[in-house]
Amino acid sequence: MRPARARRHIAVLPCDGAGKEVVPEAVKVMKAAGADYDFQEYDVNADQYMRTGEPIPAQIWSDLEKADSILFGAVGDPRVNDAAYLAGVLLRLRFELDLYVNLRPAKLYDDRLSPLRKEERRKIDLLILRENTEGLYVGMGGRFKKGTEEEVAIQEDVNTYLGVTRIIDYAFKVAEREVVMVDKSNAMTYAGALWQERWKEVARRYPHIKTRHLYVDAAAMQLVRDPTQFEVIVTGNLFGDILSDLTAELIGGMGIAPSGNVNPETKRGLFEPVHGTAPDIAGKGLVNPIGAILSASMMVRHLGQQEMASAIEGAVESALRAGECTRDLGGSLSTSEVGDAVAKRLRD
Ligand code: NAI
Ligand code: MG
Numbered sequence: 001m002r003p004a005r006a007r008r009h010i011a012v013l014p015c016d017g018a019g020k021e022v023v024p025e026a027v028k029v030m031k032a033a034g035a036d037y038d039f040q041e042y043d044v045n046a047d048q049y050m051r052t053g054e055p056i057p058a059q060i061w062s063d064l065e066k067a068d069s070i071l072f073g074a075v076g077d078p079r080v081n082d083a084a085y086l087a088g089v090l091l092r093l094r095f096e097l098d099l100y101v102n103l104r105p106a107k108l109y110d111d112r113l114s115p116l117r118k119e120e121r122r123k124i125d126l127l128i129l130r131e132n133t134e135g136l137y138v139g140m141g142g143r144f145k146k147g148t149e150e151e152v153a154i155q156e157d158v159n160t161y162l163g164v165t166r167i168i169d170y171a172f173k174v175a176e177r178e179v180v181m182v183d184k185s186n187a188m189t190y191a192g193a194l195w196q197e198r199w200k201e202v203a204r205r206y207p208h209i210k211t212r213h214l215y216v217d218a219a220a221m222q223l224v225r226d227p228t229q230f231e232v233i234v235t236g237n238l239f240g241d242i243l244s245d246l247t248a249e250l251i252g253g254m255g256i257a258p259s260g261n262v263n264p265e266t267k268r269g270l271f272e273p274v275h276g277t278a279p280d281i282a283g284k285g286l287v288n289p290i291g292a293i294l295s296a297s298m299m300v301r302h303l304g305q306q307e308m309a310s311a312i313e314g315a316v317e318s319a320l321r322a323g324e325c326t327r328d329l330g331g332s333l334s335t336s337e338v339g340d341a342v343a344k345r346l347r348d
Contacts (some may be wrong), residue, residue, distance in 0.1 A: 013041075043060070055087075098133060106127075128247060129167060224246070254275040258292075271299040294316060
């Protein structure tokens with residue numbers, strides 16, 4: 001008899017360095033939570049790239065296009081040109097699969113992990129929505145009179161009516177209370193004007209949601225002053241990248257921050273910890289797998305299994321509160337021991 005629904009195909013791309021250590025822990029935890037997915041790991045990494053010159057070989061690409069979701073580690077290796085390799089793997093996946101929403105939640109699971117002195121400023125549970133397919137990251141521009149003292153370097157900031165509209169619209173769809181739009185329209189007047197116009201127009205369609213606008217510099221200040229004031233922040237590619245590193249630190253640092261790259265219409269998704277390959281600590285069992293595990297929980301939620309996602313998040317929270325964590329969060333467990341501690345809570 002055929003099963004009612006085919007098993008979900010999850011493409012697993014640990015890639016390099018810390019990614020190779022944290023992704024297996026995320027898979028371990030999903031299995032402990034009862035996820036019945038068909039996990040398939042692919043050889044996308046710096047060794048493969050150096051061997052073939054292709055960041056993602058064509059055969060693998062066609063599989064990735066068909067996958068229900070992608071669980072991703074981190075890319076980067078001192079032996080290869082980082083910019084070309086990163087563009088060929090991560091930016092290609094984001095751009096060509098049109099994963100235009102970059103979800104970067106920041107939730108504080110244990111007070112102990114917050115650098116904020118005042119207790120009432122620690123109830124942090126916010127979501128940064130970063131536009132993921134345009135802005136300064138499209139790689140348009142050039143260098144004129146390169147290498148001379150007259151050199152001119154131009155990096156274009158691409159903002160389209162469609163791109164700006166759809167990310168702002170998504171923010172209103174997921175917010176329950178308030179959407180804060182962040183830009184720098186006082187200085188970047190052309191792109192800023194488009195963002196302002198689209199923002200005001202889309203907001204009119206959601207009269208039950210409160211709206212607020214902040215310039216990015218003020219937003220950085222407010223995030224440190226009192227992050228509990230925010231629910232959903234929507235912004236462009238560059239500002240979202242920077243502000244989400246700031247919020248990662250507010251909840252315990254790089255090791256813990258998760259992210260999702262999704263297209264709400266096609267339902268495609270790629271889920272990855274915010275951190276990179278952590279070459280300074282990789283390979284020694286010191287890397288924190290919580291960012292990857294929480295990214296897996298976001299993937300499970302995206303695939304429609306809300307209860308399982310909440311169970312994984314709850315298991316992470318309880319392990320953190322019990323101090324069962326890696327060195328960066330003040331604990332003494334290894335990468336795989338943290339995975340075991342979270343998995344055990346799901347089985348018990
Ligand atoms: P990074 O995120 O790898 O490391 C920054 C700092 O955070 C380091 O001190 C590292 O030890 C620490 N850290 C990172 N992940 C951690 C974890 N899971 N547990 C505990 N500590 C952790 O960023 P960095 O050093 O700027 O870049 C290293 C390499 O990673 C480069 O090749 C870069 O291009 C690549 N990279 C890749 C990203 C991706 O695949 N999405 C994102 C950022 C960087
Ligand atoms: Mg970043």
